[in-house]
Amino acid sequence: MVDFRFDIKPLFPQPIIKVTSNLLPHTFRGDRRQCLDATSKMSEIIDSLGQLSATSQGLNKPVTTAQRLRMCDTQTIYLLADTEAGHNGAVAGLLKVGTKDLYLFDETGQSRKVENAPSILDFYVHETRQRAGLGKRLFETMLQEEKWTPVKCSVDRPSEKLVGFLRKHYGLRHMIPQANNFVLYHGFFDGPGAPAANGNGNGNGDAQSPQHATRNNGLHITNSPNTQLFGATYLGEDSNRRRGSQQQNSPNTLIQQITQISPSGRYGAPRPTCSMAEIIHAGNSKNGKGGGSSAESNSGNGHDIAEIAAQLEQQTLADIEAQRYEPEFEPEPEVEPEPEPEPEPEPEPEVITPPSPPPKSHTPTPPTVRSPEVAESIIGDNRRPPAFQLSKQHTGMKNRSFGVGMAVMPSSKMEFDQMEREDFGVVKINRPPGHDVTSPGQDNTDAMSTVSSGGGGGGLTDQGYYDLKFYHNKLW
Numbered sequence: 001m002v003d004f005r006f007d008i009k010p011l012f013p014q015p016i017i018k019v020t021s022n023l024l025p026h027t028f029r030g031d032r033r034q035c036l037d038a039t040s041k042m043s044e045i046i047d048s049l050g051q052l053s054a055t056s057q058g059l060n061k062p063v064t065t066a067q068r069l070r071m072c073d074t075q076t077i078y079l080l081a082d083t084e085a086g087h088n089g090a091v092a093g094l095l096k097v098g099t100k101d102l103y104l105f106d107e108t109g110q111s112r113k114v115e116n117a118p119s120i121l122d123f124y125v126h127e128t129r130q131r132a133g134l135g136k137r138l139f140e141t142m143l144q145e146e147k148w149t150p151v152k153c154s155v156d157r158p159s160e161k162l163v164g165f166l167r168k169h170y171g172l173r174h175m176i177p178q179a180n181n182f183v184l185y186h187g188f189f190d191g192p193g194a195p196a197a198n199g200n201g202n203g204n205g206d207a208q209s210p211q212h213a214t215r216n217n218g219l220h221i222t223n224s225p226n227t228q229l230f231g232a233t234y235l236g237e238d239s240n241r242r243r244g245s246q247q248q249n250s251p252n253t254l255i256q257q258i259t260q261i262s263p264s265g266r267y268g269a270p271r272p273t274c275s276m277a278e279i280i281h282a283g284n285s286k287n288g289k290g291g292g293s294s295a296e297s298n299s300g301n302g303h304d305i306a307e308i309a310a311q312l313e314q315q316t317l318a319d320i321e322a323q324r325y326e327p328e329f330e331p332e333p334e335v336e337p338e339p340e341p342e343p344e345p346e347p348e349p350e351v352i353t354p355p356s357p358p359p360k361s362h363t364p365t366p367p368t369v370r371s372p373e374v375a376e377s378i379i380g381d382n383r384r385p386p387a388f389q390l391s392k393q394h395t396g397m398k399n400r401s402f403g404v405g406m407a408v409m410p411s412s413k414m415e416f417d418q419m420e421r422e423d424f425g426v427v428k429i430n431r432p433p434g435h436d437v438t439s440p441g442q443d444n445t446d447a448m449s450t451v452s453s454g455g456g457g458g459g460l461t462d463q464g465y466y467d468l469k470f471y472h473n474k475l476w
């Protein structure tokens, strides 16, 4: 139970209150000063419960804050209090719901636009009071107030507990896979008010225009890395027509694909911003961002494209912004290159002549024979200044960047072999001696990066050397 430094009882004339963007209990009556006091206290309650909910779900940031509620007039928070607890009473649970415009897939894989879809956005009962029926009580009150039915609710990344809750209390078992983070259950699209395929509807009874009902919105769903990263993409009428019949004939295949690309539950990995969505969405004047020249001015279909893009973008941005979940997979730790075996003494030590080393009485004379140790002191540990300065004619580097060597290959074999002047902007790293470019066509590529590991053919890397070249265009 969550206690506060103030008495919550005036805010909770009944055990469950609902709060909207004015941050006042729906039961509240009072003058301006009392309103200010109540909103301040209500903000504290919402922020505390939101934080506890996030912690309970392992989220980085709360999904529910007073600030967010204030900014959104389509959301409602239900709060459950125990006014008998302690001196000031205590708050035991929170349920945030709202409506969302969503592009969803039905059981057959047809995409549908559902406006004002009822959505369960955040749900929390204090750990000390879970599994005591309080969640059910809160949920039932919400259903009555909103006049919703459980099967018509979309659920934003439900946790395992919520999945169990919905299964136990409402018999919701069979999910309809989605490409976004929402979970629907079989029955969501049933009934007279179900939205038509690819059309508009609110899931609760809006009639569909025939135009919308027949139009294929062209979502391109594959199991490609792009789709996994960015979600479904829009193909356009022509390509969609070409592949339409095939897709319609195989809904099972489509569902399977959706299942594969769909992040599972609240802990699906966040997707980066979809640049295509940004480009398309930039022209949509609906949200006041763009000039409205491209998407908005296009009739019908263009409007839908912008909305699809906006939705994808919004969901993605919201995901990243809120950081409401941890990535399913921790980013793999950077793979440290395996320590190389002690280098064999090179058969013919190459003699290099450092360009006029600065005389230093207290340091030994810079070595002239390249040994692995020396090479490391020169290049491998770039955090230290080299024992002597190599000019850019020797290194081929226009801009020396300390630390790059370590990042690429912190090996004692990290060397530069740049004995002759190169063209502008050419950097060569670690070309073993005696392996200069022989063919003229070998070096005239605009951009090339070659990394070859040891042990393979070619002879260049038979001692585990890395040959990394990077070329870029001349700027002038």
Ligand SMILES: CC(=O)SCCNC(=O)CCNC(=O)[C@H](O)C(C)(C)COP(=O)(O)OP(=O)(O)OC[C@H]1O[C@@H](n2cnc3c(N)ncnc32)[C@H](O)[C@@H]1OP(=O)(O)O
Pocket (backbone or CB within 6 Å): 053, 056, 057, 120, 121, 122, 123, 124, 125, 126, 129, 130, 131, 132, 133, 134, 135, 136, 137, 155, 156, 157, 158, 159, 160, 161, 162, 164, 165, 166, 168, 266
């Ligand atoms: C869209 C979203 O908000 S996703 C996030 C959902 N919230 C969370 O996961 C936060 C932590 N969990 C909770 O706060 C609560 O468990 C809630 C809100 C999901 C449910 O509230 P409760 O008061 O526990 O629900 P209630 O007592 O009415 O129902 C209990 C049922 O919920 C499910 N449930 C509740 N707690 C758990 C749990 N720890 N483990 C597994 N299932 C649980 C079970 O089905 C349970 O039935 P059972 O006890 O017979 O197994």
